[in-house]
Amino acid sequence: xxxxxxxxxxxxxxxxxxxxxxxxxxxxxxxxxxxxxxxxxxxxxxxxxxxxxxxxxxxxxxxxxxxxxxxxxxxxxxxxxxxxxxxxxxxxxxxxxxxxxxxxxxxxxxxxxxxxxxxxxxxxxxxxxxxxxxxxxxxxxxxxxxxxxxxxxxxxxxxxxxxxxxxxxxxxxxxxxxxxxxxxxxxxxxxxxxxxxxxxxxxxxxxxxxxxxxxxxxxxxxxxxxxxxxxxxxxxxxxxxxxxxxxxxxxxxxxxxxxxxxxxxxxxxxxxxxxxxxxxxxxxxxxxxxxxxxxxxxxxxxxxxxxxxxxxxxxxxxxxxxxxxxxxxxxxxxxxxxxxxxxxxxxxxxxxxxxxxxxxxxxxxxxxxxxxxxxxxxxxxxxxxxxxxxxxx
Amino acid sequence: xxxxxxxxxxxxxxxxxxxxxxxxxxxxxxxxxxxxxxxxxxxxxxxxxxxxxxxxxxxxxxxxxxxxxxxxxxxxxxxxxxxxxxxxxxxxxxxxxxxxxxxxxxxxxxxxxxxxxxxxxxxxxxxxxxxxxxxxxxxxxxxxxxxxxxxxxxxxxxxxxxxxxxxxxxxxxxxxxxxxxxxxxxxxxxxxxxxxxxxxxxxxxxxxxxxxxxxxxxxxxxxxxxxxxxxxxxxxxxxxxxxxxxxxxxxxxxxxxxxxxxxxxxxxxxxxxxxxxxxxxxxxxxxxxxxxxxxxxxxxxxxxxxxxxxxxxxxxxxxxxxxxxxxxxxxxxxxxxxxxxxxxxxxxxxxxxxxxxxxxxxxxxxxxxxxxxxxxxxxxxxxxxxxxxxxxxxxxxxxxxxxxxxxxxxxxxxxxxxxxxxxxxxxxxxxxxxxx
Numbered sequence: 001x002x003x004x005x006x007x008x009x010x011x012x013x014x015x016x017x018x019x020x021x022x023x024x025x026x027x028x029x030x031x032x033x034x035x036x037x038x039x040x041x042x043x044x045x046x047x048x049x050x051x052x053x054x055x056x057x058x059x060x061x062x063x064x065x066x067x068x069x070x071x072x073x074x075x076x077x078x079x080x081x082x083x084x085x086x087x088x089x090x091x092x093x094x095x096x097x098x099x100x101x102x103x104x105x106x107x108x109x110x111x112x113x114x115x116x117x118x119x120x121x122x123x124x125x126x127x128x129x130x131x132x133x134x135x136x137x138x139x140x141x142x143x144x145x146x147x148x149x150x151x152x153x154x155x156x157x158x159x160x161x162x163x164x165x166x167x168x169x170x171x172x173x174x175x176x177x178x179x180x181x182x183x184x185x186x187x188x189x190x191x192x193x194x195x196x197x198x199x200x201x202x203x204x205x206x207x208x209x210x211x212x213x214x215x216x217x218x219x220x221x222x223x224x225x226x227x228x229x230x231x232x233x234x235x236x237x238x239x240x241x242x243x244x245x246x247x248x249x250x251x252x253x254x255x256x257x258x259x260x261x262x263x264x265x266x267x268x269x270x271x272x273x274x275x276x277x278x279x280x281x282x283x284x285x286x287x288x289x290x291x292x293x294x295x296x297x298x299x300x301x302x303x304x305x306x307x308x309x310x311x312x313x314x315x316x317x318x319x320x321x322x323x324x325x326x327x328x329x330x331x332x333x334x335x336x337x338x339x340x341x342x343x344x345x346x347x348x349x350x351x352x353x354x355x356x357x358x359x360x361x362x363x364x365x366x367x368x369x370x371x372x373x374x375x376x377x378x379x380x381x382x383x384x385x386x387x388x389x390x391x392x393x
Numbered sequence: 394x395x396x397x398x399x400x401x402x403x404x405x406x407x408x409x410x411x412x413x414x415x416x417x418x419x420x421x422x423x424x425x426x427x428x429x430x431x432x433x434x435x436x437x438x439x440x441x442x443x444x445x446x447x448x449x450x451x452x453x454x455x456x457x458x459x460x461x462x463x464x465x466x467x468x469x470x471x472x473x474x475x476x477x478x479x480x481x482x483x484x485x486x487x488x489x490x491x492x493x494x495x496x497x498x499x500x501x502x503x504x505x506x507x508x509x510x511x512x513x514x515x516x517x518x519x520x521x522x523x524x525x526x527x528x529x530x531x532x533x534x535x536x537x538x539x540x541x542x543x544x545x546x547x548x549x550x551x552x553x554x555x556x557x558x559x560x561x562x563x564x565x566x567x568x569x570x571x572x573x574x575x576x577x578x579x580x581x582x583x584x585x586x587x588x589x590x591x592x593x594x595x596x597x598x599x600x601x602x603x604x605x606x607x608x609x610x611x612x613x614x615x616x617x618x619x620x621x622x623x624x625x626x627x628x629x630x631x632x633x634x635x636x637x638x639x640x641x642x643x644x645x646x647x648x649x650x651x652x653x654x655x656x657x658x659x660x661x662x663x664x665x666x667x668x669x670x671x672x673x674x675x676x677x678x679x680x681x682x683x684x685x686x687x688x689x690x691x692x693x694x695x696x697x698x699x700x701x702x703x704x705x706x707x708x709x710x711x712x713x714x715x716x717x718x719x720x721x722x723x724x725x726x727x728x729x730x731x732x733x734x735x736x737x738x739x740x741x742x743x744x745x746x747x748x749x750x751x752x753x754x755x756x757x758x759x760x761x762x763x764x765x766x767x768x769x770x771x772x773x774x775x776x777x778x779x780x781x782x783x784x785x786x787x788x789x790x791x792x793x794x795x796x797x798x799x800x801x802x803x804x805x806x807x808x809x810x811x812x813x814x815x816x817x818x819x820x821x822x823x824x825x826x827x828x829x
Contacts, residue, residue, distance in 0.1 A: 116506075131501060131503070131504050131542070131728055131729060132728050132729070152741055161717075161722075167727070171740075172720065172737075172740045172742065172743065173742070174740065174741055174742020174743070174745070175718070175742060176742075182745065184745070184748060184749065184752075185748070185749040185752045185753050186748075186749070186752025186753065186755070186756055186818045186822070187752075187756065187805075187806075187811075187814065187815050187818060188752055188802060188815060188818035188819050188822060189752070191801070191802055191805055191815070191819075193801065194798045194799075194801050194802045194805075194819055195822075197794060197795075197797065197798035197801070198795065198798045198799075198819060198822075198823045198824075199824070200794060201792065201794045201795070203824075206688070206689055206736070206824075206827075206828060207824050207825060207828070209736055209739070210689070210739065210744075210824030210827055210828075211824050213739045213740065213741070213744045214744055214748075214824055216741060217741045217744040217745050217748070220741055221745065
């Protein structure tokens with residue numbers, strides 16, 4: 001940790017200097033914990049950590065990856081020994097502005113190299129999940145919903161099934177495919193008079209309950225439609241991820257009320273011919289995330305949004321025979337946001353000390369969760385046994 | 394107590410009407426078309442109940458279709474196959490109880506991760522779902538999907554895993570408050586050695602704890618079969634199963650007297666589920682006001698009833714996907730407790746899914762387009778289109794404000810077919826329609 005202290009302080013100092021400006025810029029004053037938003041961007045399939053945050057001072061990196069290693073000069077330096085993948089230009093800029101925490105070697109003990117199992121572990125924050133385990137974001141949504149009943153505490157934006165991360169006890173997180181996903185279908189949707197009259201008149205019991213649910217859904221749908229129709233000052237890339245993050249930014253800017261968002265990008269399971277595919281994926285992430293942050297800046301919401309970028313595991317240090325990489329263990333992750341203490345955290349990978357050919361987990365993912373759960377969202381942490389990393393504040 | 398007991402219902406003049414017939418066909422099956430309701434009215438109460446109880450033959454092509462798809466290993470396809478059986482209407486009561494037992498013995502492919510085993514369990518529930526409950530419970534206890542789901546293979550002598558033993562008491566057989574922690578631990582010991590090998594049930598004598606156990610105050614060197622027999626012999630068991638049947642077929646929270654009466658019927662009929670259901674659906678209680686539209690329909694029953702009423706040929710995969718978006722993905726119940734049901738079906742996301750899927754169902758084009766003439770007849774004006782829709786989709790009647798809203802929807806249209814679509818959408822997306 002000591003080696004990285006400098007960066008943490010620099011990040012912290014910059015934030016302190018800029019804080020008054022940002023609190024003036026945002027309409028409702030500075031970020032209070034009651035309106036902070038957590039966005040989780042999941043890189044599905046196991047992102048190659050060593051080609052994301054590259055340890056270019058270690059000769060072993062080039063020896064282990066004869067065809068996949070990235071040239072030192074092409075990287076965006078984050079310190080003397082590490083640089084970000086050339087396609088992570090936007091994230092590098094945000095890092096230089098002090099808004100990105102890079103955490104090395106994140107994972108959990110006894111790594112499971114099955115996608116399904118490892119994702120389950122990350123999603124539940126439970127090393128031995130059972131069918132009854134809830135998801136860490138679902139627990140946050142329950143906490144938010146308890147404090148602000150009637151708001152849509154969490155949203156899953158995507159076309160895959162509801163991620164286990166969002167399974168809560170009480171609150172059921174809706175899925176929205178895209179900006180159109182919350183639009184009412186059918187000709188009856190364009191007859192608000194009919195809809196209103198169908199919900200009128202005396203009612204009790206289940207009918208009264210259903211009318212309340214219908215009314216609040218229609219209100220939410222109308223608000224979402226108005227918010228997504230509004231123009232943005234920032235151009236987003238034309239990717240699916242770009243459109244989804246644009247939707248998140250619109251809902252945040254419009255004070256929709258949702259405080260937990262889940263967005264995923266699939267395709268990181270790069271077993272073969274990885275170079276171009278991985279570059280394309282990282283540029284998709286970086287460009288979309290960069291536009292998202294600029295958009296939040298433009299709408300004055302930036303200081304109340306933190307984004308976690310994670311994957312279920314990293315990849316094998318040595319490339320395989322198909323110019324790809326196989327499933328690994330520990331990997332770096334990013335936490336991005338104006339309210340995040342930018343800098344480098346954790347123990348950098350030492351390629352002379354691999355475990356079963358993998359970068360071991362040196363920082364437990366639950367200490368990242370704890371920072372987001374406790375210090376960012378002001379809610380209970382998944383595990384009391386893991387102190388939060390000082391990423392916030 | 395009048396009108397609230399299992400005494401056979403003798404309808405008075407006008408009481409065997411569209412509302413009553415539709416109620417019977419919704420609860421003892423998955424809803425009905427206009428023609429089916431009219432046929433029931435003509436045939437009378439007794440003949441209709443006889444038909445409900447005896448209609449028990451699936452199209453063999455539908456039933457056999459599963460053999461090819463289990464090899465593909467895709468659980469969504471299996472859900473679509475089941476949905477085809479439900480929509481096909483060959484054996485409505487049997488599919489109704491299969492769904493009830495899937496919810497009761499809730500097993501999810503999320504953990505079992507084997508489509509063939511999920512299919513076999515589904516067939517088991519279908520085969521025994523109307524038979525002797527005691528046999529059903531014994532079969533389920535040896536079912537490989539269940540053994541994987543509740544960690545049978547981990548339940549070994551000296552290291553008992555209590556997962557199945559706990560649920561057989563808490564959820565499948567008795568309910569909380571009817572057993573002690575000690576009973577669970579001892580039953581787990583009795584069940585040690587029960588596991589799977591390949592895809593089959595496998596008993597490992599070396600892993601069975603053959604010591605003495607005490608369960609519900611009775612002591613012996615019980616094995617798994619005996620532990621299950623002890624659960625079945627517990628007085629709470631018949632009550633729990635009776636309560637489950639009443640909740641599904643009649644109404645939630647009917648009270649102790651009704652549950653007690655149905656539990657007695659279950660035991661008197663030697664645990665035969667079909668005969669117990671017959672007694673329930675013939676009863677005053679079943680047709681009472683207390684039972685009509687008394688709970689929020691689950692997504693599968695809602696979608697199936699809507700498809701049948703609209704005479705639409707919806708692709709089963711689309712119907713299965715719709716129910717999943719509404720919160721009920723077949724073969725993937727949220728936990729061993731099954732779906733919570735009732736008001737837990739509803740939140741902003743699932744309400745939107747109900748609204749949009751039902752609205753699209755009425756407006757579908759191409760193959761999935763409803764057969765409006767069969768569904769609603771051939772009304773010649775907007776107002777009569779609204780009435781035709783209300784007759785089919787709101788057979789219990791409605792108040793004037795509701796009717797005016799549906800008429801307004803119909804009158805906003807240029808053609809009668811468009812009027813039928815809009816009127817149907819208005820009803821399908823209304824809160825009242827969500828009740829069964």
